Amino acid sequence: MRRSIQGLAAAAVASTLLLAACGGNDNNGGGGGGGSAQPSTVKLGFMGDLTGENSGIVIPPFNGATMAVDEYNATNPTTKIQLIRYDSQAQPDQAASLAQQALKTDKIVGLIGPAFSGESQQVGPILEEGKIPSVSPSATNVTLGQKGWKYWHRILANDGVQGAGIAGYIVRALKAKKVFVVDDKQDYSKGLADVVDNTLKENGVTTQRDTVDQNGSDYSSTVNKIKAAAPDAIFYGGYYAQLGRLIKQLREGGVKARVLSGDGSLDTGLPKGAGGTNADGAVVGCPCNIDRTGVSSPASKKFADAYKTKFNTVPKIYSAEGYDAATAFIKAIEAGNTTPEKINQFLSTVDTPGVTKQIKFGPNGEPAGGEIYVYLFKGPDYTLLGNAKEAPAPPA
Amino acid sequence: MLHDFVDQFWPSTVDGISLGSIYALVALGYTMVYGVLRLINFAHSEVFMLGTVAVVYTVTEIGVSSPLSGISLIAMLVLLAVVGMVASAGTAVTLEYVAYRPLRKRGASRLAALISAIGASLFLQQLAALVIIPRLFHKPKEGGRLPVQSPNWVERKDVISIGDFVVRNDKLLIVVSAVLMMIALDQFVNRTKLGRGIRATAQDPETSVLMGVNIDRIVTATFLIGGAMAGVAAALYVMRFEETNFFVGFLLGIKAFTAAVLGGIGNLRGALVGGIVLGLIEMYGSALFGSEWQHVVAFSVLVLVLMFRPTGILGESLQQARV
Numbered sequence: 237m238r239r240s241i242q243g244l245a246a247a248a249v250a251s252t253l254l255l256a257a258c259g260g261n262d263n264n265g266g267g268g269g270g271g272s273a274q275p276s277t278v279k280l281g282f283m284g285d286l287t288g289e290n291s292g293i294v295i296p297p298f299n300g301a302t303m304a305v306d307e308y309n310a311t312n313p314t315t316k317i318q319l320i321r322y323d324s325q326a327q328p329d330q331a332a333s334l335a336q337q338a339l340k341t342d343k344i345v346g347l348i349g350p351a352f353s354g355e356s357q358q359v360g361p362i363l364e365e366g367k368i369p370s371v372s373p374s375a376t377n378v379t380l381g382q383k384g385w386k387y388w389h390r391i392l393a394n395d396g397v398q399g400a401g402i403a404g405y406i407v408r409a410l411k412a413k414k415v416f417v418v419d420d421k422q423d424y425s426k427g428l429a430d431v432v433d434n435t436l437k438e439n440g441v442t443t444q445r446d447t448v449d450q451n452g453s454d455y456s457s458t459v460n461k462i463k464a465a466a467p468d469a470i471f472y473g474g475y476y477a478q479l480g481r482l483i484k485q486l487r488e489g490g491v492k493a494r495v496l497s498g499d500g501s502l503d504t505g506l507p508k509g510a511g512g513t514n515a516d517g518a519v520v521g522c523p524c525n526i527d528r529t530g531v532s533s534p535a536s537k538k539f540a541d542a543y544k545t546k547f548n549t550v551p552k553i554y555s556a557e558g559y560d561a562a563t564a565f566i567k568a569i570e571a572g573n574t575t576p577e578k579i580n581q582f583l584s585t586v587d588t589p590g591v592t593k594q595i596k597f598g599p600n601g602e603p604a605g606g607e608i609y610v611y612l613f614k615g616p617d618y619t620l621l622g623n624a625k626e627a628p629a630p631p632a
Numbered sequence: 633m634l635h636d637f638v639d640q641f642w643p644s645t646v647d648g649i650s651l652g653s654i655y656a657l658v659a660l661g662y663t664m665v666y667g668v669l670r671l672i673n674f675a676h677s678e679v680f681m682l683g684t685v686a687v688v689y690t691v692t693e694i695g696v697s698s699p700l701s702g703i704s705l706i707a708m709l710v711l712l713a714v715v716g717m718v719a720s721a722g723t724a725v726t727l728e729y730v731a732y733r734p735l736r737k738r739g740a741s742r743l744a745a746l747i748s749a750i751g752a753s754l755f756l757q758q759l760a761a762l763v764i765i766p767r768l769f770h771k772p773k774e775g776g777r778l779p780v781q782s783p784n785w786v787e788r789k790d791v792i793s794i795g796d797f798v799v800r801n802d803k804l805l806i807v808v809s810a811v812l813m814m815i816a817l818d819q820f821v822n823r824t825k826l827g828r829g830i831r832a833t834a835q836d837p838e839t840s841v842l843m844g845v846n847i848d849r850i851v852t853a854t855f856l857i858g859g860a861m862a863g864v865a866a867a868l869y870v871m872r873f874e875e876t877n878f879f880v881g882f883l884l885g886i887k888a889f890t891a892a893v894l895g896g897i898g899n900l901r902g903a904l905v906g907g908i909v910l911g912l913i914e915m916y917g918s919a920l921f922g923s924e925w926q927h928v929v930a931f932s933v934l935v936l937v938l939m940f941r942p943t944g945i946l947g948e949s950l951q952q953a954r955v
Contacts, residue, residue: 288777421924447924451883453873456647457640457918457926464639477779481875488788488800505778511874512784 277316278574280305280565281344283334283359284351284374285326292503294326294351297373297558299547301348304562307542308570315569319562320344324355331355332362339366345576346370346568348561353377353424360385369580371564373557376499376523378427381602387580389597391561391590392554393523393606395424398498399431401608401624402471402521406432406496407439409629412468414442416493418458418482420450420474428498429473448478455482459489467493475500480509487514494630499524502553507616518613519621519630524554525592525609526620539591560590567595637919642796644915650803650872652911653810657865658888659895659903660817661724661858667834667898668854670742671732674749677885678756679724679859683866684876685760686719687712689768691782691870699787701801708785709805709871716863716870724859725852727752733848753881761878779877786871806868813864814904817857821900826853834898887930894934896944905945910934 282301284294298321305319320342324331331350338344339362347363347370350356356375363370364385372380372390381394393401406412415436419429429445436443444465446458459482462470470486470493472479479501486495487510495515499522507515528550530537539559543551568582587596596604608624621627658680665673690712700708731752735745761776769780792799821827832840833850841847869884870876887910895906910930917929941947 446922449883449923449926451879453869453875453880453884454647454651455923456651457644457915457923460640460643460647460915460919461636461923463643464636481779481873484874508781509779509875511781 275312275314275316276574277318278569279318279320279342279344280562281320281322281338281342281347281349283322283324283331283338283347283349283355286321286323288323288325290326290352292505293374293553296552297348297351297554297561300543300551300555300558300560301373301562303543303546304559304566306546308566313570315574317566317569322349324350326352326355328355328358332358335359335362339363339368344368345574346565346579348373348558348565350375353380356380356388360388363387366576367580368576369565369583371561371583373561374524374554377424378431381600385601387576389564389583389601389603391557391564391592391595391603393603393608395428395498396431397606398521398523398608399428399473400435401523402496402498402610403432403435403439405519405521405608405610405624405627406436406469406471407441409627410469410494411629412441414444414465414467416444416446416462416465416467416470418446418448418462418470418472418474420478421447422450422474424500425474427473428500429471432471432473448474448482450474450478453481455485456489458482459485459491462486462493463489463491469493470495472497472501474498476503476506477509480506480511480515483510483514483518494519496520498522499553502526502611502618504617507613513615515613516615517630517632519610520613520618521608521610521624522553523606523608524557525607526551526553526611527556533591535589535591556591560592560595563588563590564595633920637916640919643798644919645912646797646799646803648912648915649908650806650911651914652891652908653807654865654869654872654884654907655888655891655910656904656907657810657813657861657868658884659892659907660814660861660900662889662892663895663897663899663903664830664854664858666892668830668851669732669736669745671745672749672889673727673732673855673858674746674885675727675731675752675756676724676858676862677881677888678753678760679720679727679881680862680866680869680884680888681760681876681878681881682723682756682764683716683720683863684870684880685764685768685780687716687867687870688780688782688874688876690715691785692769696783696785699784701787701789705786705801706805709809709867712867712870713809713864716866717860718863720863720866721856721859723756724855724862727756728851728855733851736851757878757881765878777878779875781875782870784874786874802871806872809864809868810904810907813861814900817861818900820857826850830854890930890934894937894944896946899944899946902944902946909945 282298285291305317309316322334350359351374353375364387369387376395378394378396417429417433419425433443446461448455448458479497483495495518497520502520502522527536530540540551567588568579573579573582593605598604610621610624610627611618612621612630661676731748732745765776786802788800790798791801829845829850832845891906891910892903895902913933914926914930918926
């Protein structure tokens with residue numbers, strides 16, 4: 237027994253040495269290459285939940301970013317980009333240690349991500365201290381933009397803008413007078429529900445509130461309350477798994493009012509969870525522009541076609557945002573900025589057309605423009621209704 | 633506030649009793665094992681969870697084309713209850729063999745068995761998320777943590793409707809099935825030879841061994857029956873919600889354990905009373921103060937009850953239960 241452990245240890249040491257030796261050779265080769273006018277390489281990171289339960293909304297932006305980098309590298313630039321993936325599993329602690337690794341070991345010049353708001357709260361200070369610029373394709377929590385971080389950016393509008401956009405749609409298009417607002421008590425959910433609630437009140441709409449338990453399955457007390465209140469519309473801030481459950485129990489309880497929600501519910505898991513045709517007619521807002529066939533602009537058309545060819549699927553949630561986030565870095569590197577500091581300076585002045593919007597950041601890292609789009613669920617999928625400011629009321 | 637409560641009184645009552653019936657059935661598993669072994673089987677929530685997975689899988693495989701009602705719904709529910717019983721009782725008995733019996737044989741402390749129970753609970757949760765759910769429902773490995781839905785197989789309609797007092801068929805079925813199972817179990821424990829063995833072991837393990845009771849057999853039977861009751865609860869749960877996930881046992885397990893303590897742990901009838909009282913308190917509490925206060929109200933009442941009746945509402949335990 238002891239002997240075999242020693243053997244193993246020896247093997248491990250040997251392989252480590254071997255690896256170290258390989259690494260050394262590699263480095264030497266790279267250094268030599270740099271001298272002889274070969275293209276140099278800078279490293280960009282992508283961080284998010286790439287294999288966990290929420291990977292469904294992180295893989296699309298990763299694909300978008302990969303596509304942008306591949307397209308750029310295919311033009312044989314003087315400085316190539318290597319995209320490194322950091323799978324945080326949406327765990328803030330894991331994200332923090334990966335950020336240290338990206339900073340110290342991999343020496344990235346910029347980070348696309350982190351994908352979610354929770355991990356962004358942890359990673360933000362680390363990148364700030366290490367002076368590494370980041371652009372998130374999907375983190376929407378309002379407070380991220382209020383921290384005074386100089387190296388942090390995001391490519392899409394925050395929950396404040398989103399909540400106001402959806403509330404505006406409820407008032408303008410649905411003409412609702414009485415709205416029931418539900419959340420699941422989590423940061424994202426409650427934040428979004430609060431904004432919607434307040435905006436509705438400012439517009440003279442009567443609102444009532446209740447919550448559901450994220451881990452619970454019996455929402456009958458909430459259903460009873462909604463039934464007693466008989467609202468014109470129901471807004472749910474939160475994710476699709478809970479909303480599916482809630483819609484199912486609402487419809488079975490005989491509540492027919494239209495249900496609305498935010499980007500956390502924009503997933504085909506919603507109709508599945510709601511069962512049958514219960515989710516038909518649900519309207520979900522999102523600061524993301526999912527233009528599957530490219531009807532909104534020529535750039536969008538080009539993106540959708542290329543995405544389809546490369547990944548054999550239509551663009552999904554945040555695909556184009558991932559592409560745009562990568563484009564922001566690519567423009568910086570194209571302009572000859574290869575150090576984190578210079579790239580960050582470039583990002584503060586960048587002003588270039590992207591797929592979803594003009595890529596331009598305010599001094600706090602928030603995007604200069606940001607539209608909210610509304611989507612309509614029907615059958616197993618959803619379609620774009622339009623910009624929340626002008627989209628028509630969905631068919632009854 | 634009071635106005636809301638009055639408005640929602642009857643719906644809350646119906647939902648509270650139907651929810652409480654499921655708590656009661658799961659609570660039986662906690663209460664029986666505690667009565668016999670003085671062990672709180674924290675893995676019982678996962679016994680229930682695996683039952684729901686088996687039931688959802690069966691519904692999916694049978695492939696119900698249109699929602700059922702009337703006799704065909706009851707027949708389907710009986711079939712699913714049997715499936716749930718087999719899956720849950722099988723899990724419970726295996727658990728006893730693997731996680732508790734070896735400890736008991738070596739005379740380990742009760743605390744060791746408790747830790748073993750918590751470990752088994754975590755193990756089964758992750759096993760379901762990483763292996764069982766992805767395999768059964770043909771999902772990629774990372775899909776095991778997402779909820780799985782059964783096809784829509786229950787046609788829900790109101791069977792009783794007097795003003796505000798409206799009872800839906802599925803909610804009625806839950807209550808009726810739970811009460812039937814409780815009566816059957818009560819009769820079993822009080823009237824059969826095996827039931828007498830269970831009571832004897834609960835009362836005094838050493839003496840019952842001297843009297844010729846095979847204690848291992850009794851313990852296996854206890855886990856088997858507790859598991860079977862959780863299996864029935866699983867079938868009723870799936871009828872009500874038509875979905876499950878690897879984590880579904882967690883909250884329900886805590887509630888069922890609370891119901892067992894509230895009614896008087898170790899007491900079979902106490903489990904039923906505790907379950908229904910807890911269900912009602914939760915629903916009334918949410919109607920009064922909002923759903924976010926549901927758990928707060930429920931546990932405050934638990935503390936109050938235990939202050940005045942430390943042994944729970946019915947107090948008496950399995951060892952003293954006599955006909």
